[in-house]
Amino acid sequence: MxxxxxxxxxxxxxxxxxxxxxxxxxxxxxADAPASAEAELPAAGATCEACGAALAGRFCEECGHDSLAPPPVSVPRAAVERVVADDAPPVPTDRVPEATTWTATVTADRTYFDAVMAAEGPDASGITFPPYCPDRHFPLAGKEISIGRQSRSRGILPDIDLLGPPEDPGVSHLHALLLAQPDGSWSIVDLDSANGTVINDEPNPLRPNVPRALEDGDRVYIGAWTRITLRRS
Structure with a gap:
């Protein structure tokens, strides 16, 4: 044998x-085989090197990674985002929203006052041009901005309060309303005021309750001498 x-x-x-x-x-x-299956079990409290989940056996229950295999190579998130950003097509400039802010500047206009006096407006004889009227600036925010003169007894508290000093008596308590537009601009509505609302050098006042679009630099005249200039920045 x-x-x-x-x-x-x-x-x-x-x-x-x-x-x-x-x-x-x-x-x-x-080659010698493993002494027992227990040699392949992770130590107590061990976590998966791929996803960080707690390990209860050789293979991760969350991602399936073999704990005996080398850890996977990870790519930094910032690098991934940079690649995505580099590969993304540029946004057309005409579709990028422009961050704009509008401001209403209130002052006394002598030329407008003289025109009102020349037309012999209501109570013209009892109105005098204010000797001092510092500019007041009102940032425009929200959906609408009310313009007028405060009257606590009637519960009227306009956003642009022209009570003064100096007080323009030709401004109605609730004179006009500025309305925000979807494109970021503003329009104005005369609320059937006593003395009307004039835009720039137009000969006729606005029709009551009819919105009128405004542009950067437009001048709004109300009362006896008040000029409100809208500026966009």
Whole structure:
């Protein structure tokens, strides 16, 4: 009987009848198997190197990563966002919203006052031009801005209060309304005021309750001398 390199006895003197190896060949070294399955279990409190989830076994229950395999190579989020941003097509300039702010500047206008006096407006004889009227600036914000003179007894508290000093008696308590437009501009509505609302050098006042679009630099005249200039920045 012949003996193969693995120690099997065989009646065939060329190849082992048990394992098929050549008689007289070199023995094959077999690597030792793990002592037990417990050798593959992660230590208590271990976390997945791929997603950070707690490990209860060799394979992560969240992402399936093998804890015995090398950790995956991660790409910084900033780099990913930079690549996405670089690959994204540019936004057309005409579609980029323009951040604008509007301001209403209130002052006394002598030329307008003289025109009102020349037309002999209501109670013209009892009105005098104020000797001092500093500019007042009102940032425009929200959907609408009321213009008038405060009257607590009537519960009227306009956003642009022209009560003074100096007080323009030709301004109605609730004279006009500025309305914000979807494109960021403003329009004005005369609220059927006693003395009307004039835009720039137009000969006729606005029709009551009909919105009128305004542009940067437009001048709104109300009362006996009040000029409101709208500026966009």
């Amino acid at each position: 012949a003996t193969c390199p693995q120690g099997h006895t065989s009646s065939d003197e060329e190849f082992c009848e048990v394992c098929g190896r050549e008689i007289g060949g070199a023995p094959v070294i077999v």
